[in-house]
Amino acid sequence: MVVQDPDIVQAAKRNTEKIVPLYYEMKKAGAQPITKENIYDSMILAYVGGNIGQISNDISIIWNEESCENRLDVVKLLCMENNYTIDFAKTLYKPVRPDQIHSMIHRYTKKKVPHFFVYAKDKTEAQVEPINSSPVNRLEYIIPKIKMDFKTQSLGKFDPKMLMRESIVPTNDITQKIIETYGTMSKSDAMKAGRDERGVPRSLYGYQKIIDSLLEICNDIYFVTDVLIKELFIRRKSKRKNIFWMCFGDIVAENIKRNIGRKTGMCVKCGARFYRESNRQVMCKSCAAQSRKISNRMAQRRKTAKKSAFKKIPETVVAQQVYGK
Numbered sequence: 001m002v003v004q005d006p007d008i009v010q011a012a013k014r015n016t017e018k019i020v021p022l023y024y025e026m027k028k029a030g031a032q033p034i035t036k037e038n039i040y041d042s043m044i045l046a047y048v049g050g051n052i053g054q055i056s057n058d059i060s061i062i063w064n065e066e067s068c069e070n071r072l073d074v075v076k077l078l079c080m081e082n083n084y085t086i087d088f089a090k091t092l093y094k095p096v097r098p099d100q101i102h103s104m105i106h107r108y109t110k111k112k113v114p115h116f117f118v119y120a121k122d123k124t125e126a127q128v129e130p131i132n133s134s135p136v137n138r139l140e141y142i143i144p145k146i147k148m149d150f151k152t153q154s155l156g157k158f159d160p161k162m163l164m165r166e167s168i169v170p171t172n173d174i175t176q177k178i179i180e181t182y183g184t185m186s187k188s189d190a191m192k193a194g195r196d197e198r199g200v201p202r203s204l205y206g207y208q209k210i211i212d213s214l215l216e217i218c219n220d221i222y223f224v225t226d227v228l229i230k231e232l233f234i235r236r237k238s239k240r241k242n243i244f245w246m247c248f249g250d251i252v253a254e255n256i257k258r259n260i261g262r263k264t265g266m267c268v269k270c271g272a273r274f275y276r277e278s279n280r281q282v283m284c285k286s287c288a289a290q291s292r293k294i295s296n297r298m299a300q301r302r303k304t305a306k307k308s309a310f311k312k313i314p315e316t317v318v319a320q321q322v323y324g325k
């Protein structure tokens with residue numbers, strides 16, 4: 001990873017102070033002739049003894065500890081062990097931990113994996129340590145939890161006009177020519193040939209040729225796109241629009257971004273997107289109706305309260321209130 005963020009550069013400098021490269025003498029098994037049997041044996045050994053997952057997890061466990069003495073030493077040992085493991089298939093050599101080193105490493109690594117493994121490795125809360133303030137764990141607080149909701153109900157009704165630059169498209173010789181040319185070209189053998197297994201043409205050249213031919217008829221790509229949207233989405237309700245998307249998807253995306261800002265707003269109450277009929281409109285239709293109902297009711301209540309304040313209270317009631325029963 002290459003970053004030039006000043007905070008990260010500063011933190012990296014701070015954390016690598018007095019850190020030197022890990023050095024140790026790398027051993028290897030004795031030389032062997034390359035035979036089919038030996039190649040087979042080392043392949044088997046690579047599968048059996050080449051697993052760095054557990055050691056890497058152990059390093060994560062120690063790294064997650066906020067303070068513990070000689071944790072850096074343990075990380076160094078495990079790094080070395082990892083390197084031996086990575087090279088094991090070539091070197092056929094792996095050191096055996098001395099007893100006191102093993103118990104030192106084990107003292108740290110008997111804990112569960114850090115809390116962020118819930119996200120990194122789909123662990124359950126029971127399989128991880130409680131959350132602490134180690135750097136990776138803190139990401140949980142920084143990254144907002146957004147629930148993606150793709151239920152069609154909450155997406156509202158699809159409106160092809162949201163894809164268009166101008167909502168009114170004329171019908172004339174030029175628009176007819178655009179529609180006809182698109183129709184013939186998208187059905188041509190050149191576009192049919194070279195499709196992948198889902199039927200999507202592979203050739204970018206084919207798409208470019210369609211775009212170029214349509215721009216020769218009318219040199220306004222937004223207009224051409226609008227004409228085709230009206231034809232494919234509104235008039236013909238065509239099911240297959242792959243070629244259209246491949247040719248004009250970027251223009252449609254641009255139009256949508258523009259339309260969302262200009263034509264619609266987000267309801268301040270329920271968050272739904274609504275068509276703006278005036279610039280002052282801040283709520284969707286149903287929320288606006290509801291809030292109008294509430295404010296009418298409130299006004300009514302205030303009126304009644306005012307009236308009753310002026311109503312003369314019978315003297316017996318006043319007497320009861322003052323003297324009790």
Ligand SMILES: [Zn+2]
Pocket residue numbers: 267268269270271272283284285286287288
């Ligand atoms: Zn609303």
